[in-house]
Amino acid sequence: MFPGRTARRLFGFTALLAAAAGVGGCANLIGSMAADTLSAAILNENDPELVASGVPAYLLLVDGLISRSPDNESLLAAGAQLFALYGSRFETDPDRIVTLTAKARDYGERSICIAYTPACTWQGLDYDDFVSQLAAIQKKNIDYLYSYAIGWLSYLQATSEDWSAVAELPWVEAALERALELDETYENGGLHAYLGILDSLRPPALGGKPDAAKAHFERALELSQGKDLSIKVEYARRYARMVFDQELHDRLLEEVLASPVEADGFTLFNVLAKREAEQLLASSKEYF
Amino acid sequence: MTRTRVSRWLARTLTALAVSLLALGSQAAEIKVATIAPDGSVWMREMRAGAQRIKERSAGRVEIKFYPGGVMGNDAQVLRKIRIGQLQGGAFTTGGLSERYSALNLYGIPLLFRSLDEVDYVRARLDPKLIAGLERAGFVSFGFSEGGFANLMANEPVRSVEDLRRKKVWVPEGDDISFLAMETMGLSPVVLPPTDVLTGLQTGLLDVVGASPVVALVLQWHTKVKYRTELPVSYSMGIFALDARAFDRLSVEDQTIVREIMGEVMHNLDATSREDNRRAAEVMTKAGVQPVAVNPADVEDWRATLESMYPELHRRPDMDAELLDELLAILAEYRSLGRTTSTLGE
Numbered sequence: 316m317f318p319g320r321t322a323r324r325l326f327g328f329t330a331l332l333a334a335a336a337g338v339g340g341c342a343n344l345i346g347s348m349a350a351d352t353l354s355a356a357i358l359n360e361n362d363p364e365l366v367a368s369g370v371p372a373y374l375l376l377v378d379g380l381i382s383r384s385p386d387n388e389s390l391l392a393a394g395a396q397l398f399a400l401y402g403s404r405f406e407t408d409p410d411r412i413v414t415l416t417a418k419a420r421d422y423g424e425r426s427i428c429i430a431y432t433p434a435c436t437w438q439g440l441d442y443d444d445f446v447s448q449l450a451a452i453q454k455k456n457i458d459y460l461y462s463y464a465i466g467w468l469s470y471l472q473a474t475s476e477d478w479s480a481v482a483e484l485p486w487v488e489a490a491l492e493r494a495l496e497l498d499e500t501y502e503n504g505g506l507h508a509y510l511g512i513l514d515s516l517r518p519p520a521l522g523g524k525p526d527a528a529k530a531h532f533e534r535a536l537e538l539s540q541g542k543d544l545s546i547k548v549e550y551a552r553r554y555a556r557m558v559f560d561q562e563l564h565d566r567l568l569e570e571v572l573a574s575p576v577e578a579d580g581f582t583l584f585n586v587l588a589k590r591e592a593e594q595l596l597a598s599s600k601e602y603f
Numbered sequence: 604m605t606r607t608r609v610s611r612w613l614a615r616t617l618t619a620l621a622v623s624l625l626a627l628g629s630q631a632a633e634i635k636v637a638t639i640a641p642d643g644s645v646w647m648r649e650m651r652a653g654a655q656r657i658k659e660r661s662a663g664r665v666e667i668k669f670y671p672g673g674v675m676g677n678d679a680q681v682l683r684k685i686r687i688g689q690l691q692g693g694a695f696t697t698g699g700l701s702e703r704y705s706a707l708n709l710y711g712i713p714l715l716f717r718s719l720d721e722v723d724y725v726r727a728r729l730d731p732k733l734i735a736g737l738e739r740a741g742f743v744s745f746g747f748s749e750g751g752f753a754n755l756m757a758n759e760p761v762r763s764v765e766d767l768r769r770k771k772v773w774v775p776e777g778d779d780i781s782f783l784a785m786e787t788m789g790l791s792p793v794v795l796p797p798t799d800v801l802t803g804l805q806t807g808l809l810d811v812v813g814a815s816p817v818v819a820l821v822l823q824w825h826t827k828v829k830y831r832t833e834l835p836v837s838y839s840m841g842i843f844a845l846d847a848r849a850f851d852r853l854s855v856e857d858q859t860i861v862r863e864i865m866g867e868v869m870h871n872l873d874a875t876s877r878e879d880n881r882r883a884a885e886v887m888t889k890a891g892v893q894p895v896a897v898n899p900a901d902v903e904d905w906r907a908t909l910e911s912m913y914p915e916l917h918r919r920p921d922m923d924a925e926l927l928d929e930l931l932a933i934l935a936e937y938r939s940l941g942r943t944t945s946t947l948g949e
Contacts, residue, residue, distance in 0.1 A: 441891030442826035476645075478820055478883040482890045485826045520639045520673025522798050522822045556642060559674040 359582045366583060367405040374401060374415075381422070391426035392462035395419045399469035404587070409473075416469040423466025427459040434463070445486055449493040457497050461506070464490040468509070488513050504538025507531040508546050515553035528554050542578040544571045544588035552595055561603035568592040568599075632853060634667045634845060637675035637684070638694035646694070646872065647671050650843070653868035660860045665853060677796075678702075679777075685846050692845035696750065698778055700842055704740040706733055706923035709930055710838045712916070713784040714906050716752075716934075719877065722838055724937045729930060736923075742844040745865035748872035751815035751880040752835035756828040756892070758804075761811060763901040764788060764908070770810040773800060779921060781813075781837065787912040788905070801827060815839065816883035817876075825887050832895045833884075834902065843869060 360366050377394045384390055402415030428435040431452055437445060452460055468487045471480040488510070495506045511531035517523030532550040539546055547567045555564035571592040576585045640646040647669065654667035675681050675690060678699025684690040701707040709715075709729075716722050730747060737744050755761045757770070767790050774781045774792040785792035795803055797818075803809035804827040812824060813836050819825055843865060850858060888894055913931075917924045 441829070478817070478879065478886045479889065481820045482825060482886045485823050516641070517821070518639070518641050518672030518674070520677065520798065521641065522801055557672055559670065559672075
């Protein structure tokens with residue numbers, strides 16, 4: 316479910332590690348230059364398996380840093396995104412995915428509660444109250460709102476077999492929609508990509524909004540300037556399959572396969588996107 | 604090997620090949636099926652798994668192709684497409700298919716059942732008759748899967764018929780029997796398709812809606828209501844049915860395979876649905892929708908009023924009078940056994 320673009324900020328967490336390291340008294344652990352280099356290296360890596368085997372060490376590091384600085388909202392936000400991403404894109408064991416994304420949700424909640432105190436009371440609010448609370452949060456807190464929503468969403472995806480995941484989706488969607496109101500260009504269109512996915516989950520016969528989904532995906536493509544191939548993959552997999560538009564489905568995926576994999580900050584996820592595009596194209600005839 | 608033997612061998616082989624190709628050409632059947640269930644849902648996953656097993660067991664002679672997510676339209680549109688041969692089957696709601704076989708409306712009569720135990724008792728005795736009747740009406744089905752009881756949901760607690768007065772109560776489009784029930788109770792029903800309900804609740808066009816907890820969660824109604832009355836109002840089921848004309852074209856062997864495997868799939872879906880609704884109700888409460896109990900005496904009044912419409916039901920063309928009597932007799936029999944629990948909830 317997670318488009319690669321999320322990762323740009325996500326892996327930017329290494330810079331935060333450096334900052335936190337300073338706070339926590341381990342300034343020698345990672346210098347900020349090393350952190351930036353590392354982050355870029357990961358995102359520009361074209362071997363996802365190498366990343367998959369290397370990232371768990373990062374997760375341990377983040378956990379360690381958070382336990383040393385439990386009130387560092389930036390570190391918690393980065394942790395939420397990192398655990399969400401690793402849990403939903405790289406881990407394959409279902410039980411571990413739940414454990415990892417539960418941590419993502421927890422970090423996201425803690426992060427926003429520190430950065431924006433009213434959010435500490437959000438848990439358990441009914442839908443209308445939650446939406447009116449969201450209306451008060453401002454743009455300076457968008458990073459925390461985003462991490463909070465992504466952490467939660469990753470957990471819902473991991474537990475999608477349970478009815479509580481179905482029940483909680485509208486709350487997450489409302490949080491993402493508020494973030495979109497605050498800055499629709501955030502994460503180069505990442506918010507639009509997520510909302511496109513969420514609006515494609517239910518067909519119109521079950522109250523879904525395919526037109527809204529399409530508009531979100533189109534805008535996400537525009538904002539990412541076509542560099543992030545995972546948007547096209549999600550557009551095909553979620554939207555085109557839902558509305559049964561084989562022509563759009565195949566066109567988007569063929570464009571993915573014809574595009575260069577290298578794009579600064581997107582290479583890693585573009586490699587994954589190409590693999591998924593191949594699989595989706597292979598099953599196109601059977602599906603449509 | 605002499606030339607004659609070679610040519611004889613060749614002729615035999617070619618004939619065998621031709622026969623098998625011919626057989627392949629004439630027997631490979633693609634069955635196109637439409638459903639409202641979205642791809643990726645448990646329902647679709649089970650159906651696809653069943654279809655895969657059918658394809659394997661029939662050595663590729665029977666292939667079922669799905670059109671999920673309602674892309675082929677609502678129940679009525681799917682039925683039209685089946686009639687003209689564009690589709691060979693579909694997954695329907697009981698109400699949706701009742702246009703072709705009215706007895707499917709029986710279980711949905713409001714407040715007919717008092718508990719799921721009663722449902723089980725009746726279904727064990729009547730389901731086979733409904734399946735046979737549906738087959739006479741041109742649809743081969745493989746059992747029903749429970750949709751569960753609709754509960755009333757609203758922004759103010761509904762504990763009695765009085766609480767429903769002067770309220771705008773939703774009736775699903777095409778559900779004439781629920782409409783009649785509302786009128787019998789002196790209420791003012793508002794007819795809308797399910798997809799307009801969320802907006803209806805938002806804009807105040809509707810005050811009270813009815814759905815199973817699972818349906819309410821999927822359609823996100825739990826974001827717009829505050830109370831759920833724990834009264835089993837009307838019972839619904841899902842039906843997977845194939846056009847008998849298409850089914851009859853399959854060989855007897857393949858028909859048996861399809862019946863066996865789809866029967867298992869439906870049985871499993873039927874069995875898991877109850878737990879789904881139980882869990883969905885629990886989750887709704889957690890999401891802030893409070894469960895409300897009804898006063899048992901009020902419910903009995905309510906039932907009595909609705910039972911006064913049975914003679915009218917008897918005369919309706921969209922009701923099967925004979926099976927209605929049989930159903931009521933089965934229920935009376937069950938109740939005389941003294942096994943009815945007083946549980947009003949699920």
